Amino acid sequence: MEVVLKEIVIHVSHLTKFYGRLLALDHIDFDVKEGEIFGFLGPNGAGKTTTIRLLTGLSKPTDGNASILGFDINTEITEVKKRVGVVPEFSNLYDELSALDNLLFVAQLYGVPRLARRKKAEDLLKTFGLFERKDSPFRMFSHGMKRALTIAAALIHDPKIVFLDEPTVGLDVVAARSLRNLIGNLRQQGVTLFITTHYLEEADILCDRIAILVKGRIVKIDTPKALKAATEEESVIEFSFAELSSTLIHDISDKLPEAKLVVMDYNKVRIHGGMPGKIYDNVCQLIREKGIEIQSVNSIRPTLEDAFIKITGLSPTVMSIEKGGK
Numbered sequence: 001m002e003v004v005l006k007e008i009v010i011h012v013s014h015l016t017k018f019y020g021r022l023l024a025l026d027h028i029d030f031d032v033k034e035g036e037i038f039g040f041l042g043p044n045g046a047g048k049t050t051t052i053r054l055l056t057g058l059s060k061p062t063d064g065n066a067s068i069l070g071f072d073i074n075t076e077i078t079e080v081k082k083r084v085g086v087v088p089e090f091s092n093l094y095d096e097l098s099a100l101d102n103l104l105f106v107a108q109l110y111g112v113p114r115l116a117r118r119k120k121a122e123d124l125l126k127t128f129g130l131f132e133r134k135d136s137p138f139r140m141f142s143h144g145m146k147r148a149l150t151i152a153a154a155l156i157h158d159p160k161i162v163f164l165d166e167p168t169v170g171l172d173v174v175a176a177r178s179l180r181n182l183i184g185n186l187r188q189q190g191v192t193l194f195i196t197t198h199y200l201e202e203a204d205i206l207c208d209r210i211a212i213l214v215k216g217r218i219v220k221i222d223t224p225k226a227l228k229a230a231t232e233e234e235s236v237i238e239f240s241f242a243e244l245s246s247t248l249i250h251d252i253s254d255k256l257p258e259a260k261l262v263v264m265d266y267n268k269v270r271i272h273g274g275m276p277g278k279i280y281d282n283v284c285q286l287i288r289e290k291g292i293e294i295q296s297v298n299s300i301r302p303t304l305e306d307a308f309i310k311i312t313g314l315s316p317t318v319m320s321i322e323k324g325g326k
Ligand SMILES: Nc1ncnc2c1ncn2[C@@H]1O[C@H](COP(=O)(O)OP(=O)(O)O)[C@@H](O)[C@H]1O
Pocket: 019, 022, 024, 042, 043, 044, 045, 046, 047, 048, 049, 050, 051
């Protein structure tokens, strides 16, 4: 049997950041292993960007420490910067420069040897599907292409770790999916990825482990599977009705003393907990008495969203406010 011991490449201990009197990060601790896709999931203002800024030397911690690839962020940040790539939420590339020139410029900044720069830049443009557009100025690119080129730029010096801050925010569904594929591919090359997101689905699809950050504190770290399992012993049945009133919700709830939670969602009712067969019988009986029609019945699996609500006690809208936005 082959035993592969993964090294810890990011070690964070009591990392804390005050902005004036505002405590943005409150003594957080976590480790990231080599080759992992580690997700930082949390609502706006949770402290995700602050964490990336501290770990990549853009800002200094008020307290606590972290080591990246064995280098201390407080005393050896230049060594850290040489070995990590950062994809900020807002691109740092130049509008007027072409895609190729942007990459060549970043390559120079990072001290990529002159002779290797062009090949490296062209290879990245090919990987990211942008080679045909290498001579177009950055400003002409679509939102998704801009994001892709910003990621390519972060890879120019072959970093061991890449930090991505909300990489798919503002992208349409297709662009977001293709970007997630590219991010997934980076892992094949052994790059360790630290990704922040406020999209539960994204964290679920991409990440090996997820830290849930709320108001500057990590409330839970686990695999998406284990996070979902936290809600799994509970069955959830969803009924949809032609019409639904709050009186009906109360009648259903009264009829099902063993259910843990009854949630109303437009014309649907989700019933958490209890024995599915018995719940079904009881609801059908009640509905027959009332002369209301059931449109559909589903048994649904818990989502990461269910787990998030259960773990944080926060409403799912906290995470979804921006989804339709901008
Ligand atoms: N430069 C700054 N000065 C003052 N407050 C800041 C600064 N940057 C972030 N904050 C505050 O710190 C908290 C965490 O912000 P941030 O790390 O950007 O959260 P997230 O990326 O999770 O949305 C927020 O309350 C934010 O308003």
